[in-house]
Amino acid sequence: MYLAFYGLKKEPFHTTPDPNFLYLSPSHKEAMGAIIYGIERRKGFVAIYGEVGVGKTTIIRAYLEKTSDRKQKTVYILNPVLSFHGLLTDIFRSLDLVPSHDDSAEMVNQLQEALIQEYRRDSTVVLVIDEAQNMPVKTLEQLRLLSNLETSTDKLIQIVLIGQPELTTLLNHPTLKSLNQRIALRATIHPLQQKESQAYIEHRIALSSSTGAPLFTQGAMKLIIREAQGIPRRINILCDNALITGYGKQQKPVSINEVREILVDMNGSRSSYLVKWAVGVAVVILLAIGAFLLSPIFLPGNAGVSQVGLSERDSQNVRATSSEKMSQESIGQPGEPLMPMASSGSEIDRPIPHTDRGGDGVMTKTPVEKVIESAKSDGKIRDHTEAASKSSSVLPVTRAVREGDNLSQIANEAYGSSSRQYVEWLRRHNPEISDPDIILPGQKIVLPEYVKE
Structure with missing residues (x-):
């Protein structure tokens, strides 16, 4: 569809495991090395692990394609959900053998004779079991019987188990202890790192492009790499869809906007972001309300008077009561002169009793508001309404x-x-x-x- 528009000879991002586009990261090289060494040295069992889409099948197919001209016969099991008898039937069919008996034990003996004939012709028989984590435990346990088919120096059949990380757990099953011990080589294919992902994309473009022109802007490339999380299959899907969208918009190279669009279409990014941000906004609002309710300025039933002012008034009342007691003690008997009391500090810090004696000896009240207004003028407390309005602006x-x-x-x-x-x-x-x-x-x-x- 978009080949001519982007100057491509062939589609660079097929989702099928095409060995022609093989990209070898360090872990892919390790897996390939284990397969080659295990088969050519007739080690018996080789196990390759990896997450979905990291390139396990591509690796084994690339190896098999390179060895197609050698004396090698390969039995490829795509659906491993088989009984041991069903597995033997598939092996016989792939090797063009006709079972002389329907009994599994007799079929194993007949297979051994056929494998010895292949060994004498210097031919190697390879059994590849893909998605091996899905094979029944009983079938895997009986699979070790095939590894007993050997000469004094070499295994007659080479078995490659390819599976997801769950295969490791399966092989640790108590009934598979004997099989697990027979696996000679193991390798794990890891997701690509960020630089490896970029190199992977550039590698496939280089093999497909006839002009050498870039297909993606840097921003588009970075977003694809981030969303793919190092999984080659997902990289292929994102890149292919981005190219289709870019072609529809006649955008060359593909920009970050096209990548954003396909992400929304593919995995509902828009709705997930809306949900995430709705939750985030709700949390912020709840935190702001909680901070307001727990703030010292919030005191129900005393509007307009701050908690700070009330706390200070309470302490003044305590000091005033103490002062009155001291005054009464210093008065002594009626008719004795009053003892003067020393004072220090500012107006706010001095004890201020509820009552005071005026110049004419009449008891007069000192308003609390005078203390609060004095504190306000010094900037030590704020009016409740002012603080409340500021709290509301925090949202x-x-x-x-x-x-x-x-x-x-x-x-x-x-x-x-x-x-x-x-x-x-x-x-x-x-x-x-x-x-x-x-x-x-x-x-x-x-x-x-x-x-x-």
């Missing part, structure tokens, strides 16, 4: 990402500048953003009030 503003947006544009829109400090401020308050150039449409960006540090 952050959010903005949905639109097509073509990046973090610099959003910073300029929110703060009037796209300077680095504003971009970093947004990234700090949106920790899920690892790359300011990679934000998806529909994603919610929290826009907190900027505070200069």
Whole structure:
């Protein structure tokens, strides 16, 4: 569909395991080496492990293609959910043998004779079992009978088990202890690292391109690599879909916008981002409400009077009561002169009793509001309404990402500048953003009030 538009000789990102596009990362090389050595040295059992889509089947097919001109016969089992008798039947069919008996033991004896004939002709018989983690335990346990088919120096049949990591657990089953001990070589194929993923994409493009022109922008490449998580099969799917979308839009090279679009179509990125950000906003709102309710300024039933003012008034009342007691002790008997009391500190710090004696000897009240207003003027307490209004402004503003947006544009829109400090401020308050150039449409960006540090 898009070959001519992008200057390609063939499709570079087929999802089928094509040996012609084989890319050997370090772990792929290790697996290939184990297969080659185990078969050519007639070691018997070889086990290859790896996650879905890392290239296990591609490795074994690449090996078999290279050895197609050798004296080698291969039995490839694609569906391992078989009884031992069913497995023997498939082996006989692949080797063009006609079983003389229907009994499994007799079939094993007949297979041994055929394998000895192949060995004398210097031919190797290889049994490859793909998706071996799905093979019944009983069948695997009887599989070791085939490894007993040997000469004094060599195994007559080479068996390669290929499976997902669950195969390791299966082989550790108590009934498979004997089989597990017979596996001579093991290798694990790991997902590609970031640099290996980029090299993998470039390798396949180089084998397919007739012009050498890049197919993806750097931003598109980075997003594909991040989303594929090192799985070659997923890289192929993302790249192929991106090229189809780019061709539909006549976009060359494919930009990050096309990759974002296919991610939304393929795995519902838009809905997952909306759910994630809805939860995030709800958490922020709940935290803000909780902070307000637990704040010292919140005291039901005493609107307009801060907790700080009340706490200070209570301490003043305690000091006032103590002062009155001391005054009464110093008065002594009626008619004796009053003993003067020393005072120090500011007006706020001095004990202020509820009552005071005026110049004419009449008892007059000192209002609490005088103390609070004095503290307000010194900046030591704030009015409840002022603090409450500030608390309400703590709730952050959010903005949905639109097509073509990046973090610099959003910073300029929110703060009037796209300077680095504003971009970093947004990234700090949106920790899920690892790359300011990679934000998806529909994603919610929290826009907190900027505070200069």
